[in-house]
Amino acid sequence: MSAPSPAHLGWTRITSVQFWDLTEIEHPVGNRLAEAIETVDGARAIVIRLAPGEELGDHQVRERAWLTVIEGTARVEAGADAVQAGPGTLLTFEPGERHCVTSEGGTRIVMILSPWPGEGHYPAT
Numbered sequence: 001m002s003a004p005s006p007a008h009l010g011w012t013r014i015t016s017v018q019f020w021d022l023t024e025i026e027h028p029v030g031n032r033l034a035e036a037i038e039t040v041d042g043a044r045a046i047v048i049r050l051a052p053g054e055e056l057g058d059h060q061v062r063e064r065a066w067l068t069v070i071e072g073t074a075r076v077e078a079g080a081d082a083v084q085a086g087p088g089t090l091l092t093f094e095p096g097e098r099h100c101v102t103s104e105g106g107t108r109i110v111m112i113l114s115p116w117p118g119e120g121h122y123p124a125t
Contacts, residue, residue: 018038020037022047023071025037034111043115045111045112048108048109049106049107050074050101052105053103055100055101059098060098061093061095061096064095065092068109069089069107070110071087072107072108073107074101074102075103078098079098
């Protein structure tokens with residue numbers, strides 16, 4: 001299988017600067033699969049689209065995670081805290097911090113994980 005084209009991932013390169021239109025990245029809605037949009041030394045950015053009613057159940061990652069809502073809304077829970085997050089909301093989680101993301105109406109989120117891969121991260125399949 002060949003690598004996705006830059007247009008498929010919604011990014012364009014200008015000299016050494018890369019940028020993405022996060023609202024235009026093609027990614028199947030409703031399958032909860034993370035699509036890596038960039039992986040470099042020390043960090044990985046992924047996009048996830050949740051269909052209405054879908055969730056990323058209680059989980060944790062080994063890296064520090066930054067999550068931002070691009071479109072739609074998401075309810076993000078970590079410990080006793082819960083945030084109803086709309087477009088432009090940015091949240092962060094400590095490495096190993098358990099959290100859950102749900103969406104009644106569907107959402108597109110981007111997560112940045114750093115350092116990538118975190119110590120003890122499971123091997124890629």
